[in-house]
Amino acid sequence: MRAEPGLPIDGCTFEKEVIRLSSRVISGDAAKSSRRINVVLRTPEPATVSDPEQQLGGKTVPSQGPFADVMKELDQLVGLDNVKELVYEIYALLQIGQYRAEAGLAAGQQVYHMVFKGNPGTGKTTVARIVAKLFQSMGLLQKGHLIEVERADLVGEYIGHTALKTRELIKKAMGGILFIDEAYSLARGGEKDFGKEAIDTLVKAMEDHKNQFVLILAGYSDEMDYFLSTNPGLPSRFPIAIDFPDYTVDQLVQIAELMVKEREYTLIPDSVMRLRQLLTAEKNRTLTAFSNARYVRNLMERSIRHQAVRLLGQYTTTSPGRQELMSIKPEDMRTEKRSIL
Ligand SMILES: Nc1ncnc2c1ncn2[C@@H]1O[C@H](COP(=O)(O)OP(=O)(O)OP(=O)(O)O)[C@@H](O)[C@H]1O
Numbered sequence: 457m458r459a460e461p462g463l464p465i466d467g468c469t470f471e472k473e474v475i476r477l478s479s480r481v482i483s484g485d486a487a488k489s490s491r492r493i494n495v496v497l498r499t500p501e502p503a504t505v506s507d508p509e510q511q512l513g514g515k516t517v518p519s520q521g522p523f524a525d526v527m528k529e530l531d532q533l534v535g536l537d538n539v540k541e542l543v544y545e546i547y548a549l550l551q552i553g554q555y556r557a558e559a560g561l562a563a564g565q566q567v568y569h570m571v572f573k574g575n576p577g578t579g580k581t582t583v584a585r586i587v588a589k590l591f592q593s594m595g596l597l598q599k600g601h602l603i604e605v606e607r608a609d610l611v612g613e614y615i616g617h618t619a620l621k622t623r624e625l626i627k628k629a630m631g632g633i634l635f636i637d638e639a640y641s642l643a644r645g646g647e648k649d650f651g652k653e654a655i656d657t658l659v660k661a662m663e664d665h666k667n668q669f670v671l672i673l674a675g676y677s678d679e680m681d682y683f684l685s686t687n688p689g690l691p692s693r694f695p696i697a698i699d700f701p702d703y704t705v706d707q708l709v710q711i712a713e714l715m716v717k718e719r720e721y722t723l724i725p726d727s728v729m730r731l732r733q734l735l736t737a738e739k740n741r742t743l744t745a746f747s748n749a750r751y752v753r754n755l756m757e758r759s760i761r762h763q764a765v766r767l768l769g770q771y772t773t774t775s776p777g778r779q780e781l782m783s784i785k786p787e788d789m790r791t792e793k794r795s796i797l
Pocket residue numbers: 532533534535536574575576577578579580581582583637711714749750753
């Protein structure tokens with residue numbers, strides 16, 4: 457993937473004061489910057505009477521165009537109300553920013569680097585991918601792709617190697633989002649570790665390539681809080697922090713139903729009951745490391761395999777009917793990892 461030059465902007469900048477993010481907003485030096493930038497804003501068409509509308513977290517947003525498609529994708533995610541509200545606020549900010557620019561009013565620059573905090577499988581990567589597309593459709597990012605990396609991708613083996621590897625990935629992320637999973641591990645070895653070199657290179661790139669890419673640091677809540685508290689220069693550079701709480705059993709059941717529906721399967725009522733039992737037991741068993749929707753996805757994929765084996769055993773001379781082919785039964789839902797595939 458080739459790096460693209462800077463983001464096109466068109467005299468539209470925004471005041472930090474305009475945004476009130478429901479998730480935590482950390483005021484910072486970067487956010488205080490009042491330097492004017494040129495941004496071509498492809499702000500979504502305002503909703504009109506002839507323009508059918510859709511809802512996002514109870515708010516009305518346009519239902520046509522690329523922006524609308526991404527909003528639809530976001531709205532289909534189960535729960536995540538804080539994320540949906542935040543996205544609506546960014547949308548509102550851009551919309552009003554455009555009206556302000558048209559009215560000749562000044563505006564400050566907004567910084568969109570973020571911290572995503574939560575356990576595995578709580579939707580951090582999924583949301584980051586949607587945010588990338590959303591920012592592209594809003595004209596904030598040129599390409600809207602996501603480069604997902606972890607410590608091993610950034611940190612090298614000798615002096616200078618880390619800066620080289622990190623710069624290479626930043627280059628790939630230009631026009632999109634650089635998503636660093638388990639970002640706290642960059643501070644693992646303290647001052648002498650090469651992880652420190654990766655952090656310094658990232659901070660420099662955030663200065664040198666303002667508005668050309670968005671950096672998202674993701675990881676467990678406690679570890680991320682500790683990481684940010686031990687790197688005092690960092691919090692002010694990440695004005696948006698979003699918590700991804702563990703899903704409830706009800707939400708996980710909804711997610712499971714969505715996942716099987718996408719594959720044209722259904723959970724019969726007894727299977728939903730079995731799923732509830734399994735989820736409750738698993739949540740109690742792994743208090744801290746429960747992998748949420750990822751656990752559900754693995755369980756559903758395993759159940760689909762078990763259903764195939766069951767059906768093949770049952771139907772030796774005839775083929776199963778449509779209903780049988782679609783139904784996941786309680787006996788298909790087993791937690792052990794053993795599998796034929
Ligand atoms: N709210 C949701 N609604 C529907 N599906 C979801 C939701 N959250 C997560 N998923 C699905 O669960 C799976 C895991 O999600 P994702 O990879 O985004 O989690 P994560 O927080 O990034 O996990 P990790 O930290 O382990 O990488 C994906 O298949 C994703 O589509």
